[in-house]
Amino acid sequence: MKFREGQSAELTGKVKEWWNQNPFTYLMDNKKITPDWAFFRNIDRKIIKWMPWAQKGYPLLSNLIDYRSLKGKKVLDIAVGTGWSTEQFVRTGAEVTAIDLTPAAVELTKKRLELYGLGAQVLVADAQNLPFPDASFDFVLAFGCLMHMPDTERAIREIHRVLCPGGRASAMMYYKHSLHFWYYIFFGKGIVRGKLLHMSVQELTNRYTDGAYEEGNQLTKFYSKKEIRELFAPFASVHVRVFDVATAINHFPHRFLPLGMLIPPPIKRWLTTLVGQSLWIDVVK
Numbered sequence: 146m147k148f149r150e151g152q153s154a155e156l157t158g159k160v161k162e163w164w165n166q167n168p169f170t171y172l173m174d175n176k177k178i179t180p181d182w183a184f185f186r187n188i189d190r191k192i193i194k195w196m197p198w199a200q201k202g203y204p205l206l207s208n209l210i211d212y213r214s215l216k217g218k219k220v221l222d223i224a225v226g227t228g229w230s231t232e233q234f235v236r237t238g239a240e241v242t243a244i245d246l247t248p249a250a251v252e253l254t255k256k257r258l259e260l261y262g263l264g265a266q267v268l269v270a271d272a273q274n275l276p277f278p279d280a281s282f283d284f285v286l287a288f289g290c291l292m293h294m295p296d297t298e299r300a301i302r303e304i305h306r307v308l309c310p311g312g313r314a315s316a317m318m319y320y321k322h323s324l325h326f327w328y329y330i331f332f333g334k335g336i337v338r339g340k341l342l343h344m345s346v347q348e349l350t351n352r353y354t355d356g357a358y359e360e361g362n363q364l365t366k367f368y369s370k371k372e373i374r375e376l377f378a379p380f381a382s383v384h385v386r387v388f389d390v391a392t393a394i395n396h397f398p399h400r401f402l403p404l405g406m407l408i409p410p411p412i413k414r415w416l417t418t419l420v421g422q423s424l425w426i427d428v429v430k
């Protein structure tokens with residue numbers, strides 16, 4: 146979905162306001178945040194539990210990111226939420242800059258680092274207009290955020306601009322040809338529950354993804370692999386993989402009739418690589 150310049154700025158303002166009110170806490174009660182040791186470690190615990198494809202334990206995302214190669218390197222962590230990814234980069238010995246569109250996320254990330262005596266530059270900034278010179282970073286992470294930005298294409302061009310030649314970036318975005326998008330959202334909510342009669346597909350994905358318990362967020366986009374390759378076309382190499390846990394398959398056709406549980410585990414694991422919800426994208430400039 147493309148937005149005109151003015152529309153994009155207005156929507157970015159709404160996105161900012163929404164995430165500032167509803168920081169992403171992996172379904173912890175974000176109206177009663179006490180940013181202490183237990184709060185941050187509970188988020189880590191959920192990440193380990195919900196995304197076993199990304200790591201077995203600490204460091205988080207260790208199945209996907211080669212932390213050893215980042216020691217002493219300049220890392221930009223985009224849209225940090227509560228700062229869990231930032232913590233991993235700092236602990237690995239990288240020189241880290243972390244940004245988020247919202248003051249709430251920046252405060253939470255600073256608090257997390259302060260609790261553990263860790264240091265990084267953490268600031269409010271818009272990924273669609275990065276406040277850094279060209280070629281300033283060796284590695285950029287954009288986890289679960291590019292699909293919430295009106296001008297995703299521009300944010301990706303910005304990542305390309307701030308990376309050094311040969312620099313790498315990784316991103317997690319949502320996969321359009323997933324069971325989640327086509328079956329649970331489009332078919333289940335849109336057709337069976339009739340929501341498409343008064344909502345667009347874009348409104349459905351905003352409503353039934355992140356922030357579903359808060360009546361949905363302002364913007365969530367899903368992408369096909371082809372669209373991802375087009376978006377990341379400025380990069381020399383683009384590698385895309387699909388990941389997920391088996392929950393959506395187990396709960397097929399409905400969580401009260403979970404016939405998917407009868408599918409043998411190796412077939413389910415293979416199916417998650419075809420119709421899972423998360424796209425992991427690795428690119429080299």
Ligand SMILES: C[S@@+](CC[C@H](N)C(=O)[O-])C[C@H]1O[C@@H](n2cnc3c(N)ncnc32)[C@H](O)[C@@H]1O
Binds near residue numbers: 161
């Ligand atoms: C789903 S949360 C993910 C947060 C974090 N990466 C995580 O996984 O916990 C999306 C985050 O993107 C941030 N965000 C949205 N648009 C942004 C933008 N244009 N620039 C920077 N951050 C943005 C939001 O403020 C929010 O913290």
